[in-house]
Amino acid sequence: MTQDSPITHSLTGSQSSIWAGQKLSPKSIANYLPHTFEIEGKLDPDIFNQAFSILLKNNDALRTIFEEDDKSDVRQIIKEEIDYKIELFEIPSNDLKEFIEKRIRKPIDLGLRPFDSVLIKTDSGSFIWYLNIHHIVADASSFKILFEQQAKEYFNLIDGKESSAEKDSASFLEYREFEANKRGVKESNNEDYWGRKGQLAPKKPKLYGYPEDPTRNKGRRVKLPIDESLKDKLDVKVNSDSYRSLNPDLTKFTIWATVFTAYISRVSGESVVRLGSPFPNRNLKKYRNTVGLLIEVLPFDIKIEAEDSFFSLFQKVRTELFDFFKHGNPGAQSLQSSRGIHFVVNYIPLHFGDFGFYPTRTKWHFPDELDESHQIRLQAYDFNSSSNQDFYFDINEKYFSDQGLKWAPQHFVEVFNAFLLDDNQLISEVDLGSKKLFKEKSAPRKILSLASQLSQSFKENKDLIALSKDGHTLNYSELNDLVNRLAGEFQSKGVKAGEVVAIHKPRSFEYIIAVLAVLRIGGKFVPIPMDIPSLRMQGILKDVNPKLIITKQTQELSGLNQFDFSIDSLQKLSPTNLENVSPNESGYILFTSGSTGRPKGVEIGIDSLSNYIEQSRSMYSKGHKASMPFFTSIGFDLTITSIFLPLVTGGSIHIYEESKSGPDLSVLEAIKNPEINTIKLTPSHARLLKQGAWKESGIEVVIFGGENLESGLASEIQFELGSKGKVFNEYGPTEATVGCIVHEFNPKEDLPSVLIGKPIEGCEYLILDGAKNLVPMGVPGELYLSGPGLAKGYWNNPKATLKSFIDSPFEENATIYKTGDLVRLHENECLEYLGRIDEQIKLNGVRIEAQELESVIASMPQIEEAHIVVADANQDHYETPEFYCRNCGLPSNYPDATFNDEQVCSLCESFDDYQRNVSSYFKSIENLKSEITGLGDGRNTQYDCLMLLSGGKDSSYALAKLVELDLKVLAFTLDNGFISDNAKANIDHLTKQLRVDHVYGTTEAMNAIFRDSIERHQNVCNGCFKTVYTLSTKLALDKNIPVIVTGLSRGQFFETRLTEELFVKEDFDPTDIDNIILEARKSYHRTKDAVSEYLDVSLFENDEVFDKVSFVDFYRFSDVSLSEMMDYLENKIGWKRPEDTGRSTNCIINDLGIYVHKKRKGYHNYAFPYSWDVRVGHKKREETIDELNDYLSQEEIDQLMEEIGFHEPKNKKEIRAYFKASSKVDLNALIKHMGQYLPSNMIPSNFIQVESFPLTSNGKIDKTALVKHDFSSERKKVGPIEKPKNKIEQLVHDTWVMVMKEDNIDVTDSFIALGGNSLLAIRIVSLLNKRLKLDVGIQNFFELGSIRKISSFIESEIRSRLQSRNN
Amino acid sequence: MIEEITKYISEEIDTDINAEEELLSSGLIDSITIMKVIAFLEETYDVKVPPQDMVIENFNTVQSMGDYLKGQLQS
Structure with a gap:
């Protein structure tokens, strides 16, 4: 044999969980499975040993050892052979118990072998086989299999027969390979099912209100006082028509899970109880006799309501278990799915027979330790086939007071009794010793007046x-x-x-x-x-x-x-x-x-x-x-x-x-x-x-x-x-x-x-x-x-x-x-x-005790005082601007806007530097006609272009000019249901006078698109624009019109497609911008939202449409001042400024968008585009300031909301933690601090540091004043977030933070979910390309989505570039 | 239908079975595997098996499953 390094294998999900637990407390014996088989017969120890050697040969699980590689990843190795001799001890019966207890504490070294076994000869001459295997390679069934193999081999040897190892039984390794394959396949969304369970883990319940005491890390097994008469009553229930199922074991299991759930809910006060249960994974015949860890502990959740009786709860459990069994599959367990399992119901329908013809009693010893996170395990098993199941509570003392340790089994049996007595009884009515707590009334005492x-x-x-x-x-x-x-x-x-x-x-x-x-x-x-x-x-x-x-x-x-x-x-x-x-x-x-x-x-x-x-x-x-x-x-x-x-x-x-x-x-x-x-x-x-x-x-x-x-x-x-x-x-x-x-x-x-x-x-x-x-x-x-x-x-x-x-x-x-x-x-x-009670706080669906949170926050050294307040999330965030940029009128409340001492915004300041580039992007009106006819190439004789006509001044002017240029135009207007009558009159008048063909487009989904746009972008325009582009592109495609002309103002260019970064490049080339905008258009139309849901967007699936229909922005070619434009419109065409919308817009619903945007984002959504209009000379500063300050009537807003079916979130509560501290508190340190005491789903997302707390006249904290108080400047959203891991992630992250104006971005957050759009994407991509000297396309950006994925893409780009350079 | 179910179960437990063979009472398949079988039947034949129907008479053999399903589909 060669001395090459051995073949190593990775661990299964359940093995990983066990390994993680063992690593956490290396001396723990919680995962030992010590069994004894008391065999009434005279055994030959030598032959017994020989038989065991055959077992070692036939069962790779027993030969599996564990090693950590240099990256401290654990691997398992199957040894060719293991030399082990079962030692014989002669122990007097008086010392037997002590001997076994001591033996259980003998460490199993997983680097050497995963088990420990001895043979004990007793006073009476009978034998006890002690076999302790680490859970990482065995489950309960493994013991039955090994016991039967040992008996078979032993008697074969006695009889001089050959070994009879079952050839059709698969090895543990084969099972693991099968498991690994299964894990890869998303069979009927299993992975999602169990992953979701992990995410929805309820918080750790406190039984009897007892706080965890980590110093009491010991387990105890208590036999539940369930006597024969109760078991008989249970059997009657199990066989009754309302309860029976496919077999009695399944019914019993369901009943135990029901009673356990009811008990836990009552003594914890929780309404959702999560139980874990082993899933056997032995349905395939070849794995039925495989020794190894095949079971996986998987969770199921039961929701208990006040009106639940035992029977209604049983029905819920039955339904939930059907789901549990349906989705159970090898490979389902992961660190994720194991979250939140604090109670396990372990129903083991296994029976051990005799050792050959020697009568045998099998016993599973409890190692006096439990998994850290397990509070109680309910064990129901009957190994010795006495058709008399025994029930045990394995209790983790860490979670119980001395009194609680006594109550737990008693109360469980009381709940069980109540169930047997009357299954229509409401679970909340079962008395668990509370009546005794309230003393008899004493006679009324004489009060001294x-x-x-x-x-x-x-x-x-x-x-x-x-x-x-x-x-x-x-x-x-x-x-x-x-x-x-x-x-x-x-x-x-x-x-x-x-x-x-x-x-x-x-x-x-x-x-x-x-x-x-x-x-x-x-x-x-x-x-x-x-x-x-x-x-x-x-x-x-x-x-x-x-x-x-x-x-x-x-x-x-x-x-x-x-x-x-x-x-x-x-x-x-x-x-x-x-x-x-x-x-x-x-x-x-x-x-x-x-x-x-x-x-x-x-x-x-x-x-x-x-x-x-x-x-x-x-x-x-x-x-x-x-x-x-x-x-x-x-x-x-x-x-x-x-x-x-x-x-x-x-x-x-x-x-x-x-x-x-x-x-x-x-x-x-x-x-x-x-x-x-x-x-x-x-x-x-x-x-x-x-x-x-x-x-x-x-x-x-x-x-x-x-x-x-x-x-x-x-x-x-x-x-x-x-x-x-x-x-x-x-x-x-x-x-x-x-x-x-x-x-x-x-x-x-x-x-x-x-x-x-x-x-x-x-x-x-x-x-x-x-x-x-x-x-x-x-x-x-x-x-x-x-x-x-x-x-x-x-x-x-x-x-x-x-x-x-x-x-x-x-x-x-x-x-x-x-x-x-x-x-x-x-x-x-x-x-x-x-x-x-009326201030009960629920955070992420979890009931929170405000005082617990407050005390944890206040336990941070700098913090002096903390108060949790439930606030209305529908609060108005708008602040009146203190001033407006002296040049462009950008209001001071525009997020992250910086102004110099002369109150000039940074956009205006830097604009000076690249103004030249901006002007080279713009063209003159002389070029417009050739641009349009050039793109069309004469393919349509009826129309040169489709003009998007909103009826507002910009598009009306543009249309008139196109006609003046002798272009054949089809005008298109989206009737979104809110175009003002004046604007419609303008459209009719204009198209008639100019003799232009005109069509209205509509969609029934308009209101749904508005609602989506409000939620997504806090305005109505985005949704409306996208509808216009989608419908007009379709029309252009149908009518073979090569060009769509928009009437977007120059300010709107900067709002929707141009960014500062595009112009700052030294080797500036306007065609670069066109290409980027085209890419952005593609992803824009392929983004999923209400438009893609309700309108036919299949035309955008292929790039072809973008070749067939081009967009031309009229105001890229026209440099006309507002006064000039108005003069032309009013005097030459007879266009009338709409008086029914209150501002230069032609659309009534616009007000609702402005209202929502101001309220939620704290500033006017036109602030930015207007500032650009001013900057490029198309609008006057005073006009924009006037328009930004237009009055919005609440009555009108309410009516608009009603019309489109948009409702502001009422009673949407938000939990805020206000605190006072001696110095500025680093919120991330605070979150980390809280994380030591609380699960992450209990940590609120809003922290506000205050100077002092307002008091009521009675000297209590004035929570109303606290919430109303304007703290927005001190306010910061935080939460446990995934931080950048390397330099590239950090760079990408910082770029996102800068562009998205969000402080805490998780590197796994999706760009779209963060409210990203193609404009922001352009900004981020251009900044990154500039900094890293790369050429990442915007399309990649949308596909990848998160900081992490984009970073790793960039990394591979850089690597391949380096490689190609080296080659 | 019978053939299809027989095939599915045989694959699921990696053992050849016939339509008359007792599955549950013989221990050939356990109560957990039968849940998967029921899930398969629900999906394949677009029926909903209510919990109270999950009793041994309806699922002990492929034949009884077929009978049960026919009853469900006709009603």
């Missing part, structure tokens, strides 16, 4: 300071006295218990006195903040119709009973004795800032308020006197705490009045007050404070409310406060009285946001899914609240009340409040807030 709490405090703290403002103070007895006086005054004004008093006062002594006085007479107070818009205030007052409004007298509120007072005026009143009042009806009404429509007044009863104050006293003050700043809006229920907590504990309220103008920054003052020991604020307030502010303050208790609290912020504050300080996170909608769920922050909790914790006493909650079923532990659901804190409802709004305060589905006569908040329950019984 607020009045008693206050009166006790007032009595005990008489001389202590109750209120303090700007150095003035009131003690408790003074306060009490003033409250009584005002209350008496209220009574004397006729205010009775239960009646409403509105308080429209700044933060002041008076405000607090008023609030207390209203409560004292049993009234309801309605705080109306000073900064409220007057219309909103009027709405509120109309709604509550107050008995009295306390405010500075004003005309605006005439008709209402107004009243004002000051401390001085109160002191002048004689003290009155209060009549007996019942406080039962008192309370307050707070108006929530409804984003749309009518604001809702939340009516809080006095018991709810009493309960909250009593609870907050015990939680936050614990016997201490709480001194708090009163610095937040009176209309915000967070402020309730700052008023009442000090008063009931004997502390003082430090009042900070609203600033008269600008943002309310009282928090900055409040924090400095050393008297303050307790503060309630929003996280946004806290972010306004400087580092160290907390440390220097006297604050010991911080209560957060109103917004989600990030752990980072809480940690910083906790750190500054030190161990004595307490940070509380209080959650509560206004409808449940200020706060009802509270958590004391614990820095050890490692979560992005601080938990909201446990309900306060008396408060109860439910977490329900969309169908109002309880969700399992850890699964996100909507929070519903009940208990004494619930509001009475919305004031004067029973409809809204009924919608949010609903009957409990679990308890009679109980009301629960629907919060609209998404939460999940943690195992420590604390709740985590996950955001608003």
